[in-house]
Amino acid sequence: MRAATGVWRWRRNPLRRTTDLVEAWVALTAAGLLCLLVPLTGWAAGSSAHGSLQRAVRAQQEQRLPTAARVLRLVDVPASGPRTTETAGEQRLRRAVLARWTAPDGTTRTGTLPTARRHATPGDTLALWTDRAGRPVSPPMPPGTARAHALIAGLMAALLTGLTVETVRRLVVRRLVLRRYARLDRAWAAAGPDWGRADTGS
Incomplete structure (x- = not known):
């Protein structure tokens, strides 16, 4: 229709x-x-x-380096690691641990990290991403x-x-x-006074 x-x-006709x-x-x-x-x-x-x-x-992959952190003990304070929307949503499912890791410059760092492991024990190894200064950061964004x-x-x-x-x-x-x-209103107003009269338009 x-x-x-x-x-x-588009057609030429008098009604167009x-x-x-x-x-x-x-x-x-x-x-x-x-x-x-x-x-x-x-x-x-x-x-x-x-x-x-x-x-x-690419910038994140160059500036963020993977390393391993060794769990020293469990802690009850909130983790001081990187907080993203994912970590905030899973905060109640995570544990905080005191861990030690090696910075890119070779120095040893210690800090409180979040972990998704419900039963983390001293001596466990956790995957960790750090910046060039050795501070914990979130993993780089995957290309996908x-x-x-x-x-x-x-x-x-x-x-x-x-x-x-x-x-x-x-x-x-x-x-x-x-x-x-x-335009219809104007045309109707012009023709309205003569509408219905005999011999109108003749």
């Missing part, structure tokens, strides 16, 4: 109004933007986000996670672009409809 209506708007032709052009323009601009915007945003995130991943974030960014940009195009199209069509109604 919509296709038939669109064809009718200027607003019908404008509305057809608006619909064609919006369709072209949805087919071209939306994918290009999503691709550009995703590519930009992917490049930025991959640079961040960076790609997933870039994909989400591209999809969101494409979705927002599509919504913007459709919103603009609807606003333009609404303005055209209001203008059409205004």
